[in-house]
Amino acid sequence: MTSSDSRSLELKAQIQQYLVQSGNYEIISSKLTQMLLEDGWMDEVKRLTNEEIKSNDSTNFTQILAKVEPQALEMVSDSTRNNVINQIRQFLGEIVDTE
Amino acid sequence: MSQITVESVSQSIYENLLTTLIQDIVSRTTTEEQLLRARYNQSLSPYYYEKSGALDIHGNPKQQDSSVYVHCDRCNRDVSANRFAAHVERCLTRGRR
Numbered sequence: 001m002t003s004s005d006s007r008s009l010e011l012k013a014q015i016q017q018y019l020v021q022s023g024n025y026e027i028i029s030s031k032l033t034q035m036l037l038e039d040g041w042m043d044e045v046k047r048l049t050n051e052e053i054k055s056n057d058s059t060n061f062t063q064i065l066a067k068v069e070p071q072a073l074e075m076v077s078d079s080t081r082n083n084v085i086n087q088i089r090q091f092l093g094e095i096v097d098t099e
Numbered sequence: 100m101s102q103i104t105v106e107s108v109s110q111s112i113y114e115n116l117l118t119t120l121i122q123d124i125v126s127r128t129t130t131e132e133q134l135l136r137a138r139y140n141q142s143l144s145p146y147y148y149e150k151s152g153a154l155d156i157h158g159n160p161k162q163q164d165s166s167v168y169v170h171c172d173r174c175n176r177d178v179s180a181n182r183f184a185a186h187v188e189r190c191l192t193r194g195r196r
Contacts, residue, residue, distance in 0.1 A: 008103045015108055016115075032116055045121060049128040059133040065125045072121045073114075081113070088109040098105060 015092065024091050028084065035080045045072045 019025040036042055045068065052067045053059055135143060147158035154160055167180040171190060178186045 011103060012108055012111060016112060019112070028112075029116055032113075033120065036120070042124065045124050046128055049125050050132070053129065053132050059129045059136065061126055061129045064129055065122060068125050069118065069121050072124075073117060076117065084116075085109050085113050088112050089105055092105045092109060096105065 015096070018095060019091065028087055028091070031087065032080070032084050035083065036076070039077050039080055041072075041075060041077070041080075044075060048072065048075075 016025070019028070048071060049064060049068050052064050056063065056067070058064065146156040147154060148156075149158075164181040165179055168177040169180050169183050170176075171178050171183075171186060173187075174190050
């Protein structure tokens with residue numbers, strides 16, 4: 001790992017810590033949860049998980065997660081995705097300087 | 100060098116949130132399934148489902164109420180299930196007189 005990589009990781013950690021302390025992280029998190037719930041994404045992921053359990057005949061968490069995670073990330077609707085990312089970007093805009 | 104932009108940080112925070120949610124759902128579902136399998140090992144089968152809606156969760160058709168008989172404890176007679184309420188009304192009032 002180069003020094004710039006570790007520096008960027010550190011920066012991300014700092015930003016996240018700031019978001020948590022300012023209470024913004026919770027706002028974003030609960031908004032995302034609510035939107036995904038209203039989209040039916042939550043139930044859809046649960047259904048998908050059950051399907052994978054059945055088709056692989058396995059309840060191994062690591063194995064099932066590897067199958068479900070990429071699909072579940074894809075399943076988020078564009079509007080939810082953009083909405084949440086915009087909100088995060090807006091919070092970040094208030095606290096970071098860009099060159 | 101990897102560029103750190105507001106864009107990339109937003110993206111990674113978003114992914115953090117989302118993967119946490121997914122892991123939570125998947126772990127709940129797998130443990131639930133593990134518990135069910137451990138508890139009801141072989142006999143575990145999903146509820147029967149048929150599109151037309153003619154069969155119940157065991158895969159059986161609807162049983163006619165009139166062919167079922169219920170035993171009346173008061174008069175010791177078997178009464179057809181769909182006439183039981185009417186029977187009780189008469190049976191209990193007659194008994195009181």
